Amino acid sequence: MGEKRSFGQITRLPSGRIRARYLGPDEFRHSAPYTFATKGDAEAWLVDERRLLAAGTWQPPKTRVKAKLLDKVTFELYADTWLRDRDLKPRTRQHYRSLLDRQLLPTFGHLELAEITPDSVRNWHALTGTATPTLRAHAYGLMRTILGTAERDELITRNPCYVRGAGNSVRVHKVKPLTLKELEVVVAAMPPQRQVMTLLAAWCAMRFGELAELRRGDLNLRTGIIHVRRAV
Known part of the structure; x- marks a missing residue:
């Protein structure tokens, strides 16, 4: 819930980050263009916004951010800002950060947004x-999403990411399921405490993280129902 204040509202998001917003003179609610690590940072932003209002120099925060970004913003700068401002789970944020650093920024980081063309995206995807x-499909999907936001922000006229099927991946190696006889051999070779886990993995298509977090109370032997409530 948001904290009641004389000016503006401060809300702690599920991620732990802090959001600040206020009702502007245009009768619209305006949020900070990014979230904050601490309540003090959010309060300082609200104080600055109130000063702009008092001085008569106020503009909507998004308008000011857009004007700043239009000044030769590179993909790296915009992507870093995009990632910082998203309310993401820690593992998702870490995954996106890795995709940017390893897959995207070495090729596109130094380019201005308008310099990224469909040809450059296709060449990157091909090579x-x-x-x-x-991993490549994840990176392409992230880039397409980031530049889609840039298009909506009117920083570019069109998203250059439209390589057909690039967001999907095909397995390099085809997975061959075990035969019943092979499964019997694998189960017999497992330590006794892992045999049931192996059978559940084979017959119930459960992920390892789900199997590792199963508790006695999750299994109802009378009804034959397994409740998957957690994962690690």
């Missing part, structure tokens, strides 16, 4: 990560 198609 990058051919041995890791899933």
Whole structure:
């Protein structure tokens, strides 16, 4: 819930970050263009906004950010700002950060947004990560999302990411399921405390993280129902 204040509202998000917003003179609610690590930072931003209002020099925060970004913003700068301002789970944020640093910024980081063309995106997709198609698909999907936001912000006229099927990946190696006889051999070779886990993985298509977090109370032997409530 938001904290009641004489000017503006401060809200702690599920991620732990702080959001600040206020009702502007145009009768619209305006949020800070990014979230804050501390309540003090959010309060300082609200104080600055109130000073602009008092001085008669106020403009909507998004308008000011857009004007600043239009000054030769590079993909790296915009992507860093985009990632910082998103309310993401820690593992998702870490994954996006890794995709940017390893897959995208070495090629596109120094380019201004308007310099990224469909041809450059197609060339990158054709030459990058051919041995890791899933990782490449994730990177392409992230870039398409970031530049989609830039398009909505009117920083570019059109999103250059439209390589057909690039957001999907094809397995490099085809997975061959075990036969019943092979499964029997694998289960017999497992330590006794892992045999049931192996059978559940094979027959119930449960992920390892779900299997590792199963508790006695999750299994109802009378009804034959397994409740998957957690993962690690």
